[in-house]
Amino acid sequence: MVPPFLISRPTPASGITIQQPWLCRRRRALEQSLGFLRFPSLALSRWKVSVLRDGKYSVWLRTPLAEGMGVVVLALDGTLSGGDTIMSYTGHWRIEGEQFEATVFATRHSPGPGAFGEVDDLEVTLTGRSKGGVTASCTGTAKQAPSLMLEATLVRMGDGCVPSR
Numbered sequence: 378m379v380p381p382f383l384i385s386r387p388t389p390a391s392g393i394t395i396q397q398p399w400l401c402r403r404r405r406a407l408e409q410s411l412g413f414l415r416f417p418s419l420a421l422s423r424w425k426v427s428v429l430r431d432g433k434y435s436v437w438l439r440t441p442l443a444e445g446m447g448v449v450v451l452a453l454d455g456t457l458s459g460g461d462t463i464m465s466y467t468g469h470w471r472i473e474g475e476q477f478e479a480t481v482f483a484t485r486h487s488p489g490p491g492a493f494g495e496v497d498d499l500e501v502t503l504t505g506r507s508k509g510g511v512t513a514s515c516t517g518t519a520k521q522a523p524s525l526m527l528e529a530t531l532v533r534m535g536d537g538c539v540p541s542r
Contacts, residue, residue: 429472429507434531440492441525449531457481463489464499477513479503493522503529 431453437446447461451470457479459466465486470479485497493499496519505515513531518524 429477429513429531430510433534434513435534436529436531438492438527438529440527442494443490443492445492448534460486463487463491472507475507477503477505477507477515479515479517492527493519493525496521501527503527505529 429451431451433448433450435446436449436459438444445461445463447459447464447466449457449459449466451457455469455471457466457468457470463485464483466481466483468479468481470477472478479502481499481501481503483499483501485491498521500520501517502520503515503517505513507513511533515529515531517527517529519527
């Protein structure tokens with residue numbers, strides 16, 4: 378059985394797996410300095426990202442009046458921007474552990490049935506939880522329509538990187 382910290386990869390020409398002991402030594406040294414070798418199950422789980430991070434997300438939202446989909450970009454500096462076919466979004470976001478909070482300012486740019494009816498400018502406060510760093514589910518209300526509950530789900534979109542062959 379090969380230990381989980383042993384890194385190997387197939388060579389492109391022959392397809393034969395070559396183990397790279399220098400990577401194994403570096404990873405073992407890192408794990409040992411962090412105390413992972415005493416708890417092998419932690420060694421793999423520690424490398425997972427469990428918080429929402431900056432990037433581009435598709436967003437699905439729903440209120441009792443309507444449903445919609447859009448795109449939002451969470452920037453590293455805590456700002457957000459995006460939009461859908463009716464509204465454009467700006468605002469700010471923050472995370473603390475798995476908790477996600479955002480304040481979104483939405484402005485209508487096209488006619489149509491919005492999630493909050495015919496309101497043209499909204500300030501929406503959202504709170505929720507990140508799931509594995511890839512998705513977040515949140516709920517919130519708009520200052521202009523406090524009786525309508527908004528549900529939103531964010532799903533991380535690809536970074537546009539093409540895997541090498």
